[in-house]
Amino acid sequence: MSELPPRLRKTEKSTVPSTHAVRTIEGLQRRLTPNATLRRYLAGFRSPRGMSGLIVLALLAALALLxxxxxxxxxxxxxxxxLAGPSLAHAFGTDDLGRDLLVRTIYGLRTDFTIILVAVPLSMVLGTTLGLIGALSRxxxxxxxxxxxxxxxFPGIVLGICIALIMGAGWGALVVAITIGGLPFFGRQARAALLEQMNREYVIAARALGIRKGTILVRHILxxxxxxxxxxGALFVVVAIFIESGLSIIGLGIQPPEPSLGSLLNVGMRFIEQAPMYILGPTIVLILLAMSFSLISDALNETVNRK
Structure with a gap:
């Protein structure tokens, strides 16, 4: 007891943290280093599902980037x-204006990646912050x-329609719709994790040591x-892909001539009988993109459960 602060020696016996609890806090700080966490996540991609998802995603990302x-x-x-059919010169054929559909599909994939890489991390940060506010104030x-x-x-498509009508159709409306639509997704997840961690021994010990709520939240609970x-987050990317596609299909997403996977499907539905690849090509790429993130989500989930 001599090593504890004087104000802790005067508290009741039940509130004094045990030596084991204090060591638990220190041990968690040592184990939860960025390098250890990164190695643990990378280990999850050694599974068949993780490797498959990562390879497909890497190929699609390379095509979009290059x-x-x-x-x-x-x-x-x-x-x-x-409206030409598939050939060596045009693997997906051409559209109603004679433009190469494979080229437009890859550029549309590039557009989808920019939306995902902005909207999903932003929604994750804001939603998690909102979910953890309960640790500071009930x-x-x-x-x-x-x-x-x-x-x-509000379903994601309905929310997106409302935002597009207010902001105007386009890239910005899609980002805002996906960001707001993901807030409950991440906020509820963070709230559930917060309630689970609040009664853990290391949090109780940190409180008894007089550590501030903000410090406990950032260094221990988060x-x-x-x-x-x-x-x-990996799972919500799949939802974001289909929100973009759904809004673009009904004409409230990316506007011509800029392509996206959803806008290509929107135009392609008019020519499905003359040129089936107008629909089939972007659909295949859309499914591969969603499948890659779904496999990555499964691999991460398996890694977390194994831990």
């Missing part, structure tokens, strides 16, 4: 050969949960809650 180098003429190069946490319940009452949040 699109300006592979197809320097751009995605709006027109020709007189409209009243604020309850108010935030009611707000998330209201957002949850690192131990990050696993399910990351798994949810």
């Amino acid at each position: 699109a300006p180098l592979i197809f320097p003429d751009g995605y709006d190069q027109q020709s007189a050969n409209s 009243l604020a946490g309850s108010l935030v949960q009611r707000l998330l319940d209201i957002i949850l009452g 690192p131990n809650s990050i696993d399910p949040i990351l798994v949810s």
Whole structure:
């Protein structure tokens, strides 16, 4: 007892942290280093599902990133050969203006990646922050949960339609719709992880040591809650892909002539009988993109459960 601060020696016996609890806090800080966490996640990709998802995603990302180098003429190069079938020159055929559908699909994939890489991390950070507010104030946490319940009452497509009508169709409306639509997804996950961690021995010991709530939240609760949040993030990417596609299909997403996977499907539905590949090509790429993130989510979930 001599090594404890004087104010702790005067507290009741039940509130004095045990030596084991204090060591638990120190041990968690040592084990939850960024390098150890990264190695644990990378180990999850050694499974067949993780490797498959990572390979497919890497190929799609490479095509999207290198699109300006592979197809320097751009995605709006027109020709007189409209609605042509698949050939060696045009693997997916051409559209109604004679533009190469494979080129437009890859540039559309590039557009989808930019939306995902902005909207999903932003939604994850904001949603997690809102979900963890309850650790600082019970009243604020309850108010935030009611707000998330209201957002949850709107399906993603309906919410996206409302935002697109207010902001105007386009890239910005898609990012805002996906960001807001994901807040309940991450906020509820963070809230559940918070409630699970609040009664753990290391949190109780940290409180008894007089550590501030903010410090406990950032240094102890958040690192131990990050696993399910990351798994949810990989899973929500699939939802974001279909929100973009759904809004673009009904004409409230990316606007022509800029391509996206959803906008290609929107136009392709008019010519499905003359040129089936107008629909089939972007659909295959869309399924591969969603499948890769789904496999990665499964691999991360398996790693977390094994831990």
